[in-house]
Amino acid sequence: MNHKASIEFANIHKSYQRTVVLENLNLTVAPGEHVVIIGPSGSGKSTILRLLMTLEKPDSGEILIEGESVWHTTRDGRNVDASPAHIRRMRGKVGMVFQHFNLFPHLRVLQNITEAPIRVMGMPRSQAVRRATDLLDRVGLADKAEAWPAELSGGQKQRVAIARALALQPRIMLFDEITSALDPEIAGQVLQLVLDLAKQTEMTMLFVTHQMRFARQIADRVLFFDRGRIIENGTPEQVLDHPQQPRTREFLNNVFQAS
Amino acid sequence: MLHMLPMMLRGALVTGEVTAGAIVVASVAASCAVAMRLSTLAALDWPARVYIELFRGTSALIQLFWAFYALPLVLPFRPSPIITAIVVLGLNGGAYGAEILRGALLSVPRGQHDAATALNFSATTKVFRVVLPQAWPLLLPPMANLFIDMLKNSALAGLVQVTDITFNAQILQESTLRNAEVYGLALVIYFIMALVLAGFMRLLERRMKFPVGARI
Amino acid sequence: MMWNWSFAWHILPTILHGMVITIEATILGMLLALVLGLFWAGLLLLPNRWIFWSTHGITEFIRDTPLLIQLFFCYYVLPEIGITIPALLTGITVLGINYSAYTAEVYRAGLQNIPRGQWDAAKALNFTTWQTFTRIILPQAIPPIVPAMGNNLIAMFKDTPLLSTITVMEMLDRAMIIGDKTFRYLEPLTMVGILFLIISLMASALIGFTQRKILVRR
Numbered sequence: 001m002n003h004k005a006s007i008e009f010a011n012i013h014k015s016y017q018r019t020v021v022l023e024n025l026n027l028t029v030a031p032g033e034h035v036v037i038i039g040p041s042g043s044g045k046s047t048i049l050r051l052l053m054t055l056e057k058p059d060s061g062e063i064l065i066e067g068e069s070v071w072h073t074t075r076d077g078r079n080v081d082a083s084p085a086h087i088r089r090m091r092g093k094v095g096m097v098f099q100h101f102n103l104f105p106h107l108r109v110l111q112n113i114t115e116a117p118i119r120v121m122g123m124p125r126s127q128a129v130r131r132a133t134d135l136l137d138r139v140g141l142a143d144k145a146e147a148w149p150a151e152l153s154g155g156q157k158q159r160v161a162i163a164r165a166l167a168l169q170p171r172i173m174l175f176d177e178i179t180s181a182l183d184p185e186i187a188g189q190v191l192q193l194v195l196d197l198a199k200q201t202e203m204t205m206l207f208v209t210h211q212m213r214f215a216r217q218i219a220d221r222v223l224f225f226d227r228g229r230i231i232e233n234g235t236p237e238q239v240l241d242h243p244q245q246p247r248t249r250e251f252l253n254n255v256f257q258a259s
Numbered sequence: 260m261l262h263m264l265p266m267m268l269r270g271a272l273v274t275g276e277v278t279a280g281a282i283v284v285a286s287v288a289a290s291c292a293v294a295m296r297l298s299t300l301a302a303l304d305w306p307a308r309v310y311i312e313l314f315r316g317t318s319a320l321i322q323l324f325w326a327f328y329a330l331p332l333v334l335p336f337r338p339s340p341i342i343t344a345i346v347v348l349g350l351n352g353g354a355y356g357a358e359i360l361r362g363a364l365l366s367v368p369r370g371q372h373d374a375a376t377a378l379n380f381s382a383t384t385k386v387f388r389v390v391l392p393q394a395w396p397l398l399l400p401p402m403a404n405l406f407i408d409m410l411k412n413s414a415l416a417g418l419v420q421v422t423d424i425t426f427n428a429q430i431l432q433e434s435t436l437r438n439a440e441v442y443g444l445a446l447v448i449y450f451i452m453a454l455v456l457a458g459f460m461r462l463l464e465r466r467m468k469f470p471v472g473a474r475i
Numbered sequence: 476m477m478w479n480w481s482f483a484w485h486i487l488p489t490i491l492h493g494m495v496i497t498i499e500a501t502i503l504g505m506l507l508a509l510v511l512g513l514f515w516a517g518l519l520l521l522p523n524r525w526i527f528w529s530t531h532g533i534t535e536f537i538r539d540t541p542l543l544i545q546l547f548f549c550y551y552v553l554p555e556i557g558i559t560i561p562a563l564l565t566g567i568t569v570l571g572i573n574y575s576a577y578t579a580e581v582y583r584a585g586l587q588n589i590p591r592g593q594w595d596a597a598k599a600l601n602f603t604t605w606q607t608f609t610r611i612i613l614p615q616a617i618p619p620i621v622p623a624m625g626n627n628l629i630a631m632f633k634d635t636p637l638l639s640t641i642t643v644m645e646m647l648d649r650a651m652i653i654g655d656k657t658f659r660y661l662e663p664l665t666m667v668g669i670l671f672l673i674i675s676l677m678a679s680a681l682i683g684f685t686q687r688k689i690l691v692r693r
Contacts, residue, residue: 053377091379102374106392115388116378168378316672316679318633321647325668328651328660407539414541418640425543438551446540446548453539 004067006031006172006204007052012061014047021047023228025061029204036207036215036236039225040251045208048225049174052206053096054087065093065172092120095170099177101157103149103164109136110145113164120168128167135163139193155186159193166197172204179211187211194218212255216240224248260440263431270417270427271448277344277413277423282406284349289356296361307357314354319412323347327419344416352409359401363394395467403460407453414449424448483662486653490666493646500567500645501632507571508627512578517608519583537576543637545569550641566638574631581623585616618689625682629675636667646670 007029014022021044029035037045050056051063054070063070070090073082082090104112113132117123123131136142139159149157158178165173175194179187191214198205198218209215215222215236222239224232224247232239232248243249288310295307314322326347331337338346367390375385417425428445432438518530537545546569553565560568589612597607639648650663 050373053373055373055376088379088381091376094377096373096377098370098373098377100370102368102370104371104374104389104393116380119384119388120379120381164378312676313672316675317668318636318647318671320636320639321664321668321671324647324651324660325664328654329664332661411539411541414543415637418543425541425547428544428547432547432551438555439548442544442548442551445544446536449540449544450536457539 004031005029005064006033006066007206008062008064008067009048009051010062010064012051012063013059014044014051014056015059020228022051022058025228025230027223027230029206031066031204032202034198034205034207034218034220035223036209036219036221037223037225038209038212038215038239038251039223043225044228045225046176049096049176049206049208052172053094053174054091065090092168093170094172094174095165095168096174096176097158097161097165097178099180101149101154101161101181103157103160105149107149108145109141109147109149109152109160112149112160113167116164117167132163132167135166136160139163153186154182155190158182158190162190162193162197170203172206175205175207175209177208177210179209210255212240212252224251226251260437260444263435263441263444266427266431267424267444267448270422270424271452273341273421274410274413274416274423274425274449274452277341277348277416277421278406278410280341280345281348281352281409281413284346285352285356285405285409288350288353289360292353292357293360293364296357297364310350311354311357314351315358319348319351320415320418322351323415323419340420341416344413344419344421348409348412348416351412352405355405355408356402359405360394360398363398363401364390366397367393396464399460399464399467403457403464406456406460410453410456411449478665479659479662482657482659483666486663487666489649489653490646490663490670493644493649493667494670496563496643497632497635497645500563500570500635500638500643501628503567504570504574504631504635505628507568508574508578508631509624511571511575513582515575515579516582516586519579520586534576534579537573542569542573542634543640545573546637546641562642563638566635566641566643570631570634570638573634574627577627577630578624581620581627582616584623585620586612588619589615621689622682622686625678625685629678629682632678633671633675636671 005028007027009025009027012022012025013020025048027048037048039045047056051058052065057071062072068090069082070087071082072079073086074080104115107115110129110132113135114125114128117128117131118125133142133145136145139162141156141159141163144152144156144160149160152160162178178194179190182190191211195214195218205218207215207218219236222232222234222236223230224239224243224245226247231245232243239248240252243252292307292310295303296311298304323344326343327340330343371389371393372385375389380389413423414425417423417427417429420426424445428441432441435441515530515534518526521527546566549565549569550562553560593611593615594607597611602611635645636647638645639651642648646667650660650667653663654660
C-alpha cells in the first residue's frame with residue numbers, strides 16, 4: 001500500500017459570495033481509510049466532497065491527492081495553475097455518488113455505466129458492456145440493464161449510480177448523502193450494499209451522511225463538522241459515544257431524538 | 260383557379276428553398292451565438308448579445324429592405340435577391356433560435372453537469388453526450404414554432420424580387436384581378452406547407468422522446 | 476456612398492411623423508387583439524366540441540399563414556364585397572385579428588392556471604358563470620399574463636412595417652418613399668431600424684420590470 005496520504009487538504013478556504021463555507025481546513029486521509037463526516041446541514045460537509053471531485057475550486061490552499069496537487073503544478077520551480085489535462089488526470093482518481101443520483105435520463109441503465117469507460121478510458125465497447133453487466137450484477141440489478149432511469153425506484157437509481165462510479169475504477173470514492181432522498185427501508189439496503197463494497201475493496205472512502213448507525217459500522221474515523229470547521233475528529237467510539245465538544249453533544253442528541 | 264396552380268406551385272418551391280436555406284443559416288448562427296454567449300469571455304459574449312438584440316429588436320422586413328436597398332450601396336458587390344433573403348431571414352431566425360437554444364441548454368440541471376464532471380468526461384463529451392441530448396426534447400417544440408414563423412416570414416422575400424408564392428401571387432393578381440382566388444389560394448398553400456412542417460417536427464419530437472422521471 | 480448627416484436630419488421629421496402612425500396602428504391593433512383573443516379563449520372554454528374545433532381551426536389557420544398574405548387578401552378582397560375602408564383601418568384590423576390568435580393562447584394558458592377549486596368555490600357561493608368568470612377568474616388570470624401580452628405587443632409593433640405594403644404611410648413606407656425619390660436608402664432605412672430598436676429595447680426592459688414586479692407580488 002502507498003505510504004503517502006491518499007487525500008490531503010492544506011489550509012483550504014472556500015466561500016460563496018460572502019458566506020464562508022470552509023475556513024482554514026486541514027485534513028489528511030490515509031489510503032484505504034473510511035472517513036465519515038457528520039454535522040448540521042449547511043455546515044460545508046458536502047463542499048469538502050465537491051472540492052475533492054473538482055466540482056468546485058478552493059479560494060486558497062492546496063488539495064493533494066496521493067501526494068500530488070490537484071490545482072497546481074510546478075514549472076521552473078514555481079507554483080502555477082495546473083493544466084486542464086492535469087486536472088482531468090487527478091479527477092480520474094476520484095469517483096462520486098450524489099444525493100440525487102444524477103443518472104443520465106436519456107441513456108438506458110447499461111449505457112449510464114458504459115458511457116464513461118468507453119469515452120473517458122477508451123475501453124472497447126464489448127469490454128465495457130461486460131464490466132457494466134458484472135457491476136449491475138453486483139448491485140443486484142442485472143435484470144435492469146435495458147431499463148430507463150425513470151423506470152427505476154429511488155433505491156435502484158442509487159445502486160446504478162454506485163455501479164456507474166465504480167466502472168471507472170477510482171482509487172477514492174465519495175458518497176454525498178446518498179440515502180437522504182430515499183425511504184428509510186430502501187436506504188438500509190443501499191447502505192448494506194456500500195458496507196459490502198467497503199469490505200471488498202481497498203478504496204479510500206469519504207462519506208457525508210446523517211445515518212449514525214451506518215457511520216459507526218463503516219467508519220475508521222468520524223469528523224464532526226460545524227460552521228466550516230472540523231471541531232471533533234476521532235474513532236466512531238470517541239466522537240459518537242464520548243464527544244468532547246458541547247456542540248457535538250447537542251447535535252448528536254438531536255439526531256438520536258429524531259431517529 | 261386551376262390555371263393559377265402551376266405558377267403558385269413553382270412559387271411554393273421557391274418558398275420552400277428560401278425557408279430551408281434560412282433554417283440552415285439560422286441553425287449555424289444560433290449555435291455560434293449561443294457558444295459565444297455561454298463562454299466566459301466578454302469579448303465573445305458581447306458581439307453575440309449585440310447580434311441577438313439587433314435582429315430581435317428590429318423588424319424582419321426592415322432588415323430585408325435594408326440588406327436589399329441600403330447594403331449594396333456600401334458593399335462592393337450585389338448578392339442575388341434569393342441569397343439576400345436567405346441570409347437575412349436566416350440571421351433573423353437565428354437570433355430568436357439563439358435564445359431558445361440557450362434556454363434549453365441552461366435548463367439541464369446542475370446535477371447532470373456534476374455527474375459528467377465526476378465521471379471525468381471531456382468538455383466535448385459532456386456537451387454532446389449529456390447536455391445536448393437532454394436539451395433536445397425541450398428544444399424541439401419552440402424550434403417547431405420558430406421554423407413555422409420562418410416559413411411565414413419567407414413571404415417577405417417576395418417583396419424583394421424573390422419569385423416565391425407571394426411574388427407570383429402578386430403577378431397573378433395584377434394580371435387576372437381575381438383577388439380573392441389568388442390570395443385565398445396563396446393562404447391555403449402556406450397553410451398546407453405549415454402543416455407539413457409542423458407534422459415533420461412532431462415526428463422528430465416523438466423519435467427524440469425518452470422517459471423522464473421527476474428526479475433522476 | 477457614405478452616411479450623410481444633414482440628409483438624415485432633414486428627413487427625420489418625416490420619419491417621426493410615420494412613427495405616430497406606426498404607434499397608432501400598434502395600439503389599436505393590440506386593443507382589437509386583446510378583445511378578440513379573449514373572445515376566442517372564451518369559446519375554447521365552452522363545453523361544445525363543435526365550437527371548440529371550429530375556433531381552434533380558425534385560430535390555427537390565422538397562426539399558420541403569413542400576415543403579409545392576410546393583409547393582401549383583406550386589402551384587395553374587402554372592397555370587392557363592398558367594404559371600402561381606409562388602408563390604415565384594414566391594416567389595424569388584420570393586425571388585430573392576426574394577433575388575436577396568439578393572445579387567445581395566452582389567455583387560455585392563464586385561465587388553465589386557475590385552480591379548479593376557484594370555480595368550485597364560486598359555484599358554492601352561488602355566483603353565476605358570468606360573474607365567476609369576470610369577477611373571480613379573470614382578475615386572477617390577467618396579472619400573470621401581462622408580460623406575455625407585452626411580448627405580443629412588441630411583436631406586433633415589429634410587424635407594423637408590413638402595413639407599408641398596403642400603402643399605409645407608416646415609418647418604413649415613408650423611408651422607402653424618400654429612398655425611391657433620392658436614391659439614398661441608407662439613411663432612411665437605418666434610421667427606421669434604429670428607431671424600432673430603441674423602442675423595442677425600451678419596451679422589453681419595461682416588460683422585464685413588470686415581470687419582476689409580478690413575480691415579487693405572487
